[in-house]
Amino acid sequence: MVRMGLIDTFFNWAVFVGALPALLEGLGVTVMLGVVSIVAGTASGLAMALLRLYGPAPLRWLARVYIDALRSIPLLVLLVLVYYALPFVGVRLSSFVSAALAISLVSCAYAAEIFRAGIQAVPKGQFEAAQAIGLGFASSMRYVILPQALRIVVPPLTSNCINVLKDTALASVVAMPDLLKQATQAQALAANPTPLIGAAVLYLVLLLPLVRLVSYFEARHPSR
16 A cells, blocks of 8 residues: 555656646756756856966956856856846846856856866977967967867866756746746646656656766776
8 A cells, every 4th residue: 555655646657647748848948948058158168267267367367256156156046136136127037048147157157167177287288389380379279279178178068067957957946947847837736746756757868868978988088
């Protein structure tokens, strides 16, 4: 009886089938939000890392403050500030834009530190060799330094992408119809937690290949 009660409560097939369309819709929103945040956060993170390393002194200081501050602020707090506080100063953003902006800002800070570590891990001789053959700063970065740094940062950068995808679950607090929000609503309608278990399974299907990819990259490019 206890076993049947457990199955009916947490693994109810009829409830799961009924909630599946909403869960898949939420999964699509989660993937879209994750992709936008990953692309924006990674691109801006690279720019922030270069600014942190090679920008003028005042900009280097500002970049360091930004990186430290955004890595210290809980994402949930930032989401609430972007979505609920900005309207008080006349800036109204949709739930998707608010979530993408907040997650991208945090992702940028973490990606910047990853890129910074990767660039600094490139042997100094490579910088000197690029200068010796007459390459300017931009060409040295494009053709010599960044290709080597990217090979170093692929594992931690992939891990950061996984964290970004998991962080999209927090977007439900700003009324985003993501996977967790849809699962929560389905749970309330069915008075059964099975949709949450279904959402966990979908997160697993989405993220497990990326976790395995990190392990592959770490095995192929072990830390120095």
